Amino acid sequence: MIRLRTPAARICPAALAVVLAACSSEAQHGAPPRGPVEVRAITLSVADLPLELEYPARVHGSREVEIRPRVGGILERRNYVEGARVEAGQSLFTIDPQPYRMATARAEADLAAARARVAQAGREVKRLRPLIDAKLASRRDLDNAESSLQIANAEQQGAEARLREARLNLEYTRVESPLTGIAGRALPSEGALLAGAETLLTRVTRIDPVHVLFGVPDNDQLRLQREAADGELVLPADNRYQADVILADGSRYPLAGAVDFTSVVIDRATGTSEVRAVVANPDGSLRPGQFVRVRLRGAMRPNAVEVPQRAVLEGPEGRFVYVIEDGKAAVRRVDTAEWRGEAVAIRHGLASGDRVIVDGLLKIGPGAAVAAVDPTPER
Numbered sequence: 001m002i003r004l005r006t007p008a009a010r011i012c013p014a015a016l017a018v019v020l021a022a023c024s025s026e027a028q029h030g031a032p033p034r035g036p037v038e039v040r041a042i043t044l045s046v047a048d049l050p051l052e053l054e055y056p057a058r059v060h061g062s063r064e065v066e067i068r069p070r071v072g073g074i075l076e077r078r079n080y081v082e083g084a085r086v087e088a089g090q091s092l093f094t095i096d097p098q099p100y101r102m103a104t105a106r107a108e109a110d111l112a113a114a115r116a117r118v119a120q121a122g123r124e125v126k127r128l129r130p131l132i133d134a135k136l137a138s139r140r141d142l143d144n145a146e147s148s149l150q151i152a153n154a155e156q157q158g159a160e161a162r163l164r165e166a167r168l169n170l171e172y173t174r175v176e177s178p179l180t181g182i183a184g185r186a187l188p189s190e191g192a193l194l195a196g197a198e199t200l201l202t203r204v205t206r207i208d209p210v211h212v213l214f215g216v217p218d219n220d221q222l223r224l225q226r227e228a229a230d231g232e233l234v235l236p237a238d239n240r241y242q243a244d245v246i247l248a249d250g251s252r253y254p255l256a257g258a259v260d261f262t263s264v265v266i267d268r269a270t271g272t273s274e275v276r277a278v279v280a281n282p283d284g285s286l287r288p289g290q291f292v293r294v295r296l297r298g299a300m301r302p303n304a305v306e307v308p309q310r311a312v313l314e315g316p317e318g319r320f321v322y323v324i325e326d327g328k329a330a331v332r333r334v335d336t337a338e339w340r341g342e343a344v345a346i347r348h349g350l351a352s353g354d355r356v357i358v359d360g361l362l363k364i365g366p367g368a369a370v371a372a373v374d375p376t377p378e379r
Helices: 007-029 098-133 139-172 218-229
Strands: 037-043 047-067 073-078 091-095 174-176 181-183 202-217 242-246 257-266 272-279 291-308 313-315 318-325 328-333 335-340 343-348 355-359 370-372
Touching: 047 181, 047 335, 098 139, 139 174, 202 218, 202 257, 202 291, 218 272, 242 272, 291 335, 291 355, 355 370
Parallel strands: 037 370
Antiparallel strands: 037 355, 047 202, 047 291, 073 091, 091 174, 181 202, 202 272, 242 257, 242 291, 257 272, 291 343, 313 318, 318 328, 318 355, 335 343
């Protein structure tokens, strides 16, 4: 058997007991940190931060008209391609014109007869006037002749009006588009009997530009107005925001629009006010009825600060961040504004020059000694 003869071997049990006691004491009471905790911090600076507002929206044609016939008759043919672009003044439908041609011919004949009666009555008046001077005819005969001339003139005017109406009805057999746009599906087919203006033929929608309609909640409007009154926000003049359209796949439509109308009426069902943006659509990629999102630009938050989202924590008393004060972590309550991508604007609680801890938050608590490393450029 090998025996240990060194002094270390003889004092080992007592030393071991001391070490175990020390370890047990550290485990129960927690060992103090050996030095400052390394964290990453940024130094804040004020800047004018653009404010973006985003809402669900729907695309509408800038104009949409119902195409209805002004005269009745048999629908003879359709003159356009359904779903294709049509020009203003282009013929879309033809109503059988033959009855209206005959009505025009009758009106022309009636006008010719009326003109003949006017000429005859005029000659009669001219013939009687010298006879009255020679006392060879009575005054009553001249009065009757002049009355006949007046009646003939009135009948001529009526015949002229009926002829204009007949020609207008004949023109109405050619149903035209009042604007340039996309023509929809033809509702009646060729050969259908049209009853007149109550019959809907199709619709034409102008899609360049388009209108993007959306609702702004009442609480959003109140908040913006309150912050603008307090000087925290600068809103565009007359609410003329720039409008970006975000498509269903998350991509941004390349052409920006502008808000041109804001309703003063609040919808009782939704609690929102209707807002309209006009967006150019030269290639027709935006379609009426399409659901999109609209992002409004133009408002500005002057002399504001922002921090990364990960620096903002949530506690029982609200949101807070850690700042470095005299080499220690200190809790600073903050009032956040809008989220801007990976950052959040701060309304109250922080100022230019504050050093905000953004990384290493899980390793610290209030009053912990910290050492900032890897500083980032000032924001």
